[in-house]
Amino acid sequence: MLVASGRLSEDQLRIAPDGSAVNPQAFQQHIRLFPAEYEFQTLIHLQNDPQLAQAILGNDINALQDILRLRHKQRLEMKRKQDEELALLTADPFDIEAQRKIEAAIRQKGIDENWEAALEHNPEAFARVVMLYVDMEVNGVPLKAFVDSGAQSTIISKSCAERCGLLRLLDQRYRGVAVGVGQSEILGRIHVAPLKIGQQFYPCSFTVLDADNMEFLFGLDMLRKHQCIIDLKENVLRVGGGEVAVPFLQEKDIPTHAREERLANLQAAGSVPESSGARNQTPSLPSPARTSGAPSAAPVVSSDLETKIKRLMELGFDRESVKYALELFKGNEEQAAAFLFG
Numbered sequence: 001m002l003v004a005s006g007r008l009s010e011d012q013l014r015i016a017p018d019g020s021a022v023n024p025q026a027f028q029q030h031i032r033l034f035p036a037e038y039e040f041q042t043l044i045h046l047q048n049d050p051q052l053a054q055a056i057l058g059n060d061i062n063a064l065q066d067i068l069r070l071r072h073k074q075r076l077e078m079k080r081k082q083d084e085e086l087a088l089l090t091a092d093p094f095d096i097e098a099q100r101k102i103e104a105a106i107r108q109k110g111i112d113e114n115w116e117a118a119l120e121h122n123p124e125a126f127a128r129v130v131m132l133y134v135d136m137e138v139n140g141v142p143l144k145a146f147v148d149s150g151a152q153s154t155i156i157s158k159s160c161a162e163r164c165g166l167l168r169l170l171d172q173r174y175r176g177v178a179v180g181v182g183q184s185e186i187l188g189r190i191h192v193a194p195l196k197i198g199q200q201f202y203p204c205s206f207t208v209l210d211a212d213n214m215e216f217l218f219g220l221d222m223l224r225k226h227q228c229i230i231d232l233k234e235n236v237l238r239v240g241g242g243e244v245a246v247p248f249l250q251e252k253d254i255p256t257h258a259r260e261e262r263l264a265n266l267q268a269a270g271s272v273p274e275s276s277g278a279r280n281q282t283p284s285l286p287s288p289a290r291t292s293g294a295p296s297a298a299p300v301v302s303s304d305l306e307t308k309i310k311r312l313m314e315l316g317f318d319r320e321s322v323k324y325a326l327e328l329f330k331g332n333e334e335q336a337a338a339f340l341f342g
Helices: 024-033 042-048 050-057 061-091 096-121 158-163 220-225 256-269 303-313 319-328 333-341
Strands: 133-138 141-147 155-157 176-179 183-197 200-209 216-218 229-231 236-239 244-247 284-287 290-292
Touching: 024 050, 024 061, 050 061, 061 096, 061 333, 133 216, 133 244, 155 158, 158 200, 200 220, 303 319, 303 333, 319 333
Parallel strands: 141 216, 155 200
Antiparallel strands: 133 141, 133 183, 155 216, 176 183, 183 200, 229 236, 236 244, 284 290
């Protein structure tokens, strides 16, 4: 029975000793309405456990009960292994190797507590970071420009410059090699071309790279020259001290190759997808003959990592969630499993 506040009583939400819900219909209804109150941190599980999410949002009560029992069993098994390991570590206080493991466990506990605090007080750190793109026109050709105040110079790729009809103006005296995460060839410089932002035209200079990972990057040189303001509160780029304001593009409007490359860079770095700056694909020019911006190659899954993935998948988790957890904990299978179990 619903109470006056719209919430269910504690008896209706009780969990049986085997991990299943005593009243699965009421339990499912409550989770849908108030997921943050679930004792097993449903919000995290819904993001990383598609099976649990599907069962909660679906109509098969038996499937929900089976998954709840399975997850409960997995948590108990993980706790049992942790207790066994702790007992082993404390068995001989004079064992140097055991003391090292205890030190590592204490350090990891601090890391886990820091992660939990961030999840509670700074959840935005785990969200996807959408890069800043705006619509511009170069020499009358529409482009999606990547706005990057961390890149010293404005960059255009050779193919993009050719599409805009600017290669005939290329000054090859400014040739060089762009170095950074990888390296790309600097083909030269285009000293001035019309750039349309909003309804206004501005003169713009470009460094031309022989790389297709970034078509057009609006760097710090032009941001400063045209007194641009990156207004993240209003989500617009203001040009000319505010005379023109163009909105940053939504994620669905960002070029596909940029999203795919960013994911590949994050996987190669073994970092968390939504909280990293991931600037591997962002060219930066420290001097006329230097820049960064060669894309990172997608990582090859090793046989050892594949074995860990298969073992964790046998516990009922999907492949993407397992890969994410292993990357988050740098291949540590037990920590990844603990993360997946919540």
